[in-house]
Amino acid sequence: MDSATLTVIGIMIGILIFGIKTGLGCGFSNITAREVFTIAGSYFFLALLFGSIADRLSMDAFERLSSMGMGLHVFVSFILIWAGIYTQKKWNSGKDVSRHTFLAISMPCPVCLGAFAVSCMLLSERLNFSGLKIGLIVGAAFFIAVVASSFLFRLGKTRFEKTPETMGSVMVLLGIYYLLGALLIPAYMQTKQMNLVSIGGGETGIVPLMALGGVVLAGFFLDRIRRHDL
Numbered sequence: 001m002d003s004a005t006l007t008v009i010g011i012m013i014g015i016l017i018f019g020i021k022t023g024l025g026c027g028f029s030n031i032t033a034r035e036v037f038t039i040a041g042s043y044f045f046l047a048l049l050f051g052s053i054a055d056r057l058s059m060d061a062f063e064r065l066s067s068m069g070m071g072l073h074v075f076v077s078f079i080l081i082w083a084g085i086y087t088q089k090k091w092n093s094g095k096d097v098s099r100h101t102f103l104a105i106s107m108p109c110p111v112c113l114g115a116f117a118v119s120c121m122l123l124s125e126r127l128n129f130s131g132l133k134i135g136l137i138v139g140a141a142f143f144i145a146v147v148a149s150s151f152l153f154r155l156g157k158t159r160f161e162k163t164p165e166t167m168g169s170v171m172v173l174l175g176i177y178y179l180l181g182a183l184l185i186p187a188y189m190q191t192k193q194m195n196l197v198s199i200g201g202g203e204t205g206i207v208p209l210m211a212l213g214g215v216v217l218a219g220f221f222l223d224r225i226r227r228h229d230l
Contacts, residue, residue: 015119015141018112018142019142022142023146023147023153026153029101029102029164029167036150042108043143044143048132050116050135052131073179078179079175080105080171081171081175084168087101087167088168102167105170119138
């Protein structure tokens, strides 16, 4: 299997993962099936938009924009953590706010939009298709992933008697994961640039470990605070 095929497969798997993330929020909230199709359709048209301009975007321009992406990454992570804790607190006090808080996990965020842009650009380069055709492929894959995972999660919620509190827990975990990525990726890139193999020694080796420990401690204290407030 050549590198081009592997790249295409990897991109499509990434698109499906983002689609499942969106479907998770739709499935565990109390929105209607029509609203699920509306959200999936919005992603489809976004993919068409990115596909139509994929041929006009240069990788240099995208790299300049992505250099500002870590700040947005951190912002999204805090939104997810806050929305998850808020959903759990309200559910345990007898109120279901999942219809509103699911937007933090299901609606387009800078991370999803960046993934869309990269997917369309790389697929256009690898497959030599027109931008519109690339947008159709990406949009269709995302649409199917969102709708299918939404109804699968909704079926699982009914069968296993899950509640919006489950969605809140997933949102907190995703927020911590996003925060972890924002902290570790720059440290990893710095280590790679300095040609350091081992992460066990030197200042650059300590940074990722400290970041990981900080995220773990943050998760612990957030859970303690949530339980105390409840």
